[in-house]
Amino acid sequence: MKNNIHKPKSKIWMTILPMYLFTIIFIAGPLIYMVALSFMTKKDVWGVVAQFSTASYQKILKPVYMNTFIQSIKLSFATTIATLIIGYPFGYFMAKLSERYKKLVMFLVVVPFWTNALVRMYGWIIIFRSNGVLDHILMKSGLTRTPLKLLYSYPAVLIGMVYSLLPFMILAVFSSTEKMDWSIVEAARDLGASRLQAFLTITLKVTLPGILSGIILVFIPSMGLFFIADILGGGKVMLVGNLIRDQLFTTRDWPFAAALSVVLMIVTSLFIWIYRKITHVKELEGIL
Amino acid sequence: MKDIILEIEHIEKSFGDTQVLKGINLSIEKGEFITLLGASGCGKTTTLRIISGLETPDKGSIKLNGIDVTKDEPNKRNVNTVFQNYALFPHMNVETNIAYSLKLKKVEKNQIKQRVAEALQLVQLIGFEKRMPSELSGGQKQRVAIARAIVNNPDILLLDEPLGALDLQLRRQMQIELKNLQKELGITFIYITHDQEEAINMSDRIVVMKDGRFEQVGTPHEVYDLPKTSYVARFVGTANIIRGQIETMEKETITVHMKSGNVQVKRTDSPLQIHDEVTIAIRSENINLIEENDGEKIQIVEGKVSKDEEPLGLTGIVKEKNFAAGLLRINVELIDGKEITASRHGIDSTLEVGDRVRVSWKPETYVLVDMVDKYTKNSNSSILQNTLEPSLISMSPDVTDGTKSTKCSLTDIPAIDDGKE
8 A cells, every 4th residue: 555655656756857857958948048148249240259248238228129129019919909809709709609600610710720820921911912802802892092002011910910819819718708607697687787787797707817818828929929020011010029030140149139039028027917917906806 | 456566478489499488377466485386398497587588578478567578678677586506606705796786776885785784694694795606505605696686675586496406405494494585575486496395385376387388377285186187286296197988977976987997086067978088186195005805805095995985996906115205105007007106104004016906095085187188189089099098197206217116116026926926
């Protein structure tokens, strides 16, 4: 008996070890390397010198780069809000569908993941470009007279971002709405709540965890995505992601790229932290 | 005339192709305790949802205090529901759950506090104000659901199988508490259950539902002792349903002929003729079993049968003895193969499995049921043949279990007989 109890305990480190190794090698290691790199000095043509410097961080404070950060944050907020506005009703009504249609819609939501994201972005070029599919439809139906010139603009990037991150919001909202017991909404109606009141005080509150995780799932990747801004923004829209990529591959200023990455990580974490603080309080109060 | 609080008129409701309610009518007086009794799927929950406004009827109307509310949203009706699964708001504690309707009505904060405290007092949950629903037991959740519904002082309280998920002991206790609560508050209760004992214990009137129709509406006494249809007789209490043909009609009595013998029943006002098919319901506790042993007759279940009545009765063989909940049930297979159940208190019985018995009852303890059915059936002789087939059914409250145990006993009997010989 004793052996039976002790055996798993003594071997438990063996099952945990790979997890720790993986974390150290692939997550902690690169992270430390990146932070270290950000404090080094750039060599003239290629590589870095191990000489402590905060020059890279000072460089970020320049208005050009600060603006890039601000634009990135703005776009991320816009993307998150837009996915929430579209994704919430979508996920909500999807949860209300009959089993058969639910499966079908779920399939349609997930199907884009089967194709490479880059390829899907090129699809948007065909739609957005001057005299492309969208212009053609709008001009034929008489809604616009001249081409919209949507491609290589801020709205195009926003649409692309919303498009690629929307499924995360939909699925997060869907899963929390589907778990909800609809009889509590009926109970609210029975107790005197109008449809809107029942939605605001019951449905919205109970599906809040879904909304919260949806926001995180959309906001974090939206801060770092750069290929959408490249393909649909045509270089006109510069995000932190693009900046880092350019510094790394074009300018080859590795310390600066590392510093930008560190700041991006800190900014994102800061937003998540504030967000957690706010929503946690709201969730607990549970007032009408 | 008493105050009529709710009038249900010709309500019909279909979901897709299935008609769930087929035209129901009911008037409910203020302060009444009404129970809708029926098997699952008979439309009782739909009836309740239509009263609360969560469902709109296809036809018919609902009048609350004389005002037509058929088209009114549920939040416009002063009717509250205790849901089957309690439906407590998971993100609110006990206090905020109960205060929900009052907050919507914008009642003053001090008053809310006072009324929530009163409601908690009524359901004996003082001290649980800050608990979340997930931290409560089934019985406590039940109490919160009741408190939440009564805090609003509804005209009618609707209860959808509120005790269904509780264990037997707690259920009995809650039955008494609910009944007391209803007396104390004077609120009209409309209560749903599939448990006939619950219905009989608590209600002023019982509505027996079957397939979207009201089979019978009446006091517990009426429904139990004077069932109108064989369904009511079987569903409420244990009744044996026997079909036979009228052989002779005298001034006071009617003799009914069956394959396994003749029985006598009291004559009623019903327009019956000789050779009419009739259905008789007899409660198992009213059945006498007399052992037939070389012409010597011993009576074993209380009630006296004089020698003059001897020729009447049905002949059969004891198939099974089963003791449950203080009642000894004796299944008798009649010579035509049908089964009948007699019951008596205690476990004592001189009858053994395999004994030949004569089945009889006092003429006044039977009820003629399905009088309406009789005429529709008579119009078509082929249907008559079919309906005659299950002419004798033994019924216990749990119908399916009864038939299962019967089947068991049939296979067991030869072995027991062998042992005896």
